[in-house]
Amino acid sequence: MLRRMGLSWLLGWMPQLAQGTEEDIVSWQYIQPLPAKIGPFQGDVRLKVLKDKLADMHPVDLADILEEMDPEQRVEIFQELPTEQASDTLEEIEPSTQRDLVAAMETTRVAQLIDEMTTGQAADVLSVLSAPEAAAILKLLNPENAHKIRAIMEKQEEHILNFATREFLAFPPNMTVERAQDEYRRAARGKNVVMYLYIVDEDLRLLGVLDIKELLQADDKAHLDDVMVRNVISLNPDSTLKEAAQLFDRYDFRALPIVDSNDRIVGVVTYRDVMQLKHHFVE
DSSP: OTTTTTOGGGGGGHHHHHTTOOTTSOOGGGEEEOOSOSGGGOSSEEEOOOHHHHTTSOHHHHHHHHHHSOHHHHHHHHTTSOHHHHHHHHHHSOHHHHHHHHHHSOHHHHHHHHHTSOHHHHHHHHTTSOHHHHHHHHTTSOHHHHHHHHHHHTTOTTOGGGGOBSOEEEEOTTSBHHHHHHHHHHHHTTOSEEEEEEEEOTTOBEEEEEEHHHHHHSOTTSBHHHHSBSSOOOBOTTOOHHHHHHHHHHHOOSEEEEEOTTSBEEEEEEHHHHHOOTTOOOO
16 A cells, blocks of 8 residues: 555664654654645645755654655755754765755855764765865865864864864853753854853863753752863863764763863864764775
């Protein structure tokens, strides 16, 4: 029946469904008949990918759906996505589909999406392209970021800073927990690392770290330096990608700060950008 309905690709998921594994299954709320008069989507039962539903979908689920669509429909849906969601989704799509999508877009648009990514994820996506395609996109990026991305793609991972982001949360030690909770939503907007608060002095010297879960559970009247972890596991600017991977393996952190010789925080590297890249720059 699924084949007659044009949903034969769902058959591969049926064994998982029988075992009760829900995390890899796209919700049925996104599958239903569509009106007959919506251009290329005419037909029987199709995925419900109207604009009002796209915003609700997790990038991983959206990536799964796009991979199963024919190329023309895939491009049409992908072009409807806002920049941030499109960038997050492109990271999750498998390499051959990434190549197809990039080939169908203007280079300036691809550069916009790459700009939204961390340098590690950007290198991962650009690695599926031909050298001329990647070079054309890199020319449109911020020179500093482009240099880091090239270094990663060439496996010059001597410096972990190539993988780091400066978009992290930094709060002063004398701020109360209550105020930090109030400020969190505004401060987290546009940041790449939002699961930890890095407690710093006026010179950005790293004093401690606080998990967002601990922040939410702490006494409202306490100060951040009362509840933060002072013994911070960190990297230095000369740490290698391999050293970062070893720390992630040992401590199971979601991100690691990078501090210089004066204990100033100069960046943060995420677990994902070290351990989950498709092209595994860690030897």
